[in-house]
Amino acid sequence: MATNLGGLTATGTVRVHRLVRGFGSRAVLDGFDLEIGAGEFVALLGRSGSGKSTLLRALAGLDSDVDGSGVIEVPEKSSVVFQDARLLPWQRVLDNVVLGLRGSNAHERGRAALAEVGLAGRENAWPNELSGGEQQRVALARALVSEPELLLADEPFGALDALTRLRMHDLLRELYARHRPTVLLVTHDVDEAVTLADRVLLLDSGRIAVDLTIDLPAQRSHRQPQFLAYRETLLRALGVNHSEG
Amino acid sequence: MTASVLARPQGTTTPSVRKPGRRLKPGRPIPLGAAIGPFLLLSVWAAGSAAGWIDPRTLSAPWTVVTTTGDLIADGRLQDNLAISAQRAGLGLVIGTVIGTVLAVVAGLSRWGEALLDGPIQIKRAIPSLALLPLLVLWFGIGEQMKVITITLGVFVPVYIHTHNGLRSIDSRYVELGESLRLPRAVFLRRIVLPGALPGFLLGMRFAVVNAWLALVVVEQINSTSGIGYMMQLAREYGQTDVIIVGLVLYGLLGLLSDGAVRLAQRRALSWRRTLAD
Numbered sequence: 001m002a003t004n005l006g007g008l009t010a011t012g013t014v015r016v017h018r019l020v021r022g023f024g025s026r027a028v029l030d031g032f033d034l035e036i037g038a039g040e041f042v043a044l045l046g047r048s049g050s051g052k053s054t055l056l057r058a059l060a061g062l063d064s065d066v067d068g069s070g071v072i073e074v075p076e077k078s079s080v081v082f083q084d085a086r087l088l089p090w091q092r093v094l095d096n097v098v099l100g101l102r103g104s105n106a107h108e109r110g111r112a113a114l115a116e117v118g119l120a121g122r123e124n125a126w127p128n129e130l131s132g133g134e135q136q137r138v139a140l141a142r143a144l145v146s147e148p149e150l151l152l153a154d155e156p157f158g159a160l161d162a163l164t165r166l167r168m169h170d171l172l173r174e175l176y177a178r179h180r181p182t183v184l185l186v187t188h189d190v191d192e193a194v195t196l197a198d199r200v201l202l203l204d205s206g207r208i209a210v211d212l213t214i215d216l217p218a219q220r221s222h223r224q225p226q227f228l229a230y231r232e233t234l235l236r237a238l239g240v241n242h243s244e245g
Numbered sequence: 246m247t248a249s250v251l252a253r254p255q256g257t258t259t260p261s262v263r264k265p266g267r268r269l270k271p272g273r274p275i276p277l278g279a280a281i282g283p284f285l286l287l288s289v290w291a292a293g294s295a296a297g298w299i300d301p302r303t304l305s306a307p308w309t310v311v312t313t314t315g316d317l318i319a320d321g322r323l324q325d326n327l328a329i330s331a332q333r334a335g336l337g338l339v340i341g342t343v344i345g346t347v348l349a350v351v352a353g354l355s356r357w358g359e360a361l362l363d364g365p366i367q368i369k370r371a372i373p374s375l376a377l378l379p380l381l382v383l384w385f386g387i388g389e390q391m392k393v394i395t396i397t398l399g400v401f402v403p404v405y406i407h408t409h410n411g412l413r414s415i416d417s418r419y420v421e422l423g424e425s426l427r428l429p430r431a432v433f434l435r436r437i438v439l440p441g442a443l444p445g446f447l448l449g450m451r452f453a454v455v456n457a458w459l460a461l462v463v464v465e466q467i468n469s470t471s472g473i474g475y476m477m478q479l480a481r482e483y484g485q486t487d488v489i490i491v492g493l494v495l496y497g498l499l500g501l502l503s504d505g506a507v508r509l510a511q512r513r514a515l516s517w518r519r520t521l522a523d
Contacts, residue, residue, distance in 0.1 A: 062421055080425040086418055090440040090517045099436060100426030126517045142426075 337396025411445020
């Protein structure tokens with residue numbers, strides 16, 4: 001049973017201290033420390049098995065069946081976006097969005113959230129009737145409708161095609177600019193990390209190998225030399241033998 | 246693209262007339278095809294009765310059955326017996342469904358519930374409900390109580406089995422979603438567990454309805470003084486094959502109607518997955 005001493009932070013900061021998580025005798029995270037400031041957009045890169053999903057699930061409190069110890073402090077209001085949209089197929093789109101909401105204006109807020117992700121008018125559709133990208137937009141709306149202080153996203157665009165993914169990047173940046181939650185985005189895509197985040201953490205065997213602050217304007221492109229430099233650094237740290245030309 | 250098509254040697258172009266391949270599909274559906282078999286059977290029966298090949302003591306003629314139905318309705322026997330039968334089956338069905346569903350939810354959501362309930366119900370499942378009849382008669386007599394309990398026992402098992410199965414097969418990712426949204430238990434039940442188990446429940450209901458009629462037939466032929474089964478039992482003593490056939494037709498209609506009702510409910514309730522299944 002993973003015990004989380006510490007508790008809830010009010011301002012949207014995330015603090016992890018001496019976190020241990022493992023499966024059986026294998027420790028995935030062993031004495032892991034991390035601090036994320038309020039409103040920071042952090043991308044967590046790493047190869048499979050590096051512990052990035054384990055960390056995200058620990059922060060989301062979804063690992064009650066995993067052994068471990070340590071201190072986790074997260075905002076009380078946090079939301080999770082999974083790799084699959086994870087919409088309930090038997091609930092219409094709007095009901096999926098307001099699933100975690102209470103109160104009389106839940107439907108109003110749900111409608112507004114759907115409009116924000118560009119799905120106004122699809123409130124009464126069944127999830128099965130939407131494309132993969134649209135389903136993931138609904139999942140984003142569901143995550144943001146509760147106005148979370150922390151958004152945890154576990155490879156949210158991993159299952160989408162390249163074109164849809166680019167559009168989702170724009171949407172996520174836009175939503176982030178408007179709501180300013182703290183974001184922890186798990187991804188294995190270096191370009192995605194550099195495009196979206198203000199700080200990229202590279203996780204290797206359960207520890208932070210690279211902690212890179214991305215100093216780029218909001219409008220980012222692969223043509224910016226600095227973008228390419230960040231990309232090079234991260235790819236090299238990932239052990240990709242990347243030679244151009 | 247065009248260039249490559251033009252460059253293609255002439256010999257490889259497909260011939261304009263293609264021999265039809267061997268057809269493996271059964272072909273186009275025959276209009277009103279489902280009615281042909283029963284109609285043929287009915288005509289053989291009618292022809293046999295008219296020509297005198299079928300002894301009316303073995304099997305009454307179709308028109309005798311029709312007039313007998315009229316007589317039975319005229320003196321109210323049919324309605325009375327049908328009402329009492331429907332009441333028994335309906336009562337057993339309702340009680341059995343409620344018990345089956347509640348037990349399935351308890352066993353599906355708690356390990357203790359499963360440990361306590363699942364074993365005995367699986368054992369019960371292995372014993373045909375009708376085999377319990379001697380015991381039930383000893384315990385509850387031969388009155389209405391015994392009849393409804395027998396039907397209930399036949400109903401709750403398939404409802405339990407399929408609802409429980411439906412609950413267990415709910416994707417654990419949805420449970421995780423509920424945890425991540427911190428859903429209160431009641432909301433989790435109402436929005437995730439029950440709708441998720443609904444397909445299983447409705448499948449169980451289809452078996453339950455069949456079992457309810459089956460149990461009804463049996464209990465009404467044992468020491469009964471009312472109901473369709475009793476009407477048929479009495480007809481046997483007087484050698485009235487026409488009344489027996491009226492009873493059989495009634496059972497058939499009731500079975501068809503109730504199965505149709507459950508299927509309709511299934512279509513309505515599961516409209517979200519219609520795009521895939523239907």
